[in-house]
Amino acid sequence: MDFREQTAFMDGALLDALGDEAEIEGMAEPVPGFFSAPWLQPKLGRINTGLREPVFAVRIAHAHGIKEGQPLVCRLAPEDGGGRYVITKREPDGTGWINLILREVR
Structure with a gap:
């Protein structure tokens, strides 16, 4: 098994x-994929804004046909970040994965 096959197996x-x-x-x-919603916490003066940037990371093999603007529904409990989102940006990370940057739809 070559390196790419081993990596695909591990992923x-x-x-x-x-x-x-x-x-x-x-x-x-x-x-x-893997969902995460890290807190960005940018500061404006002395005020923490409490902004989040939800991300759904997918393998390149699963990313074909996924475009910015498409709706995404994450199958998690609401307290874990599940819900409705729109894909705002695709960011390849250089390791064979693409981070889909999301915006929550309320």
């Missing part, structure tokens, strides 16, 4: 064990 095993799923408009099946 698949991690997604199976720890991954999340999202429904993305236009995709036939749920897309596996």
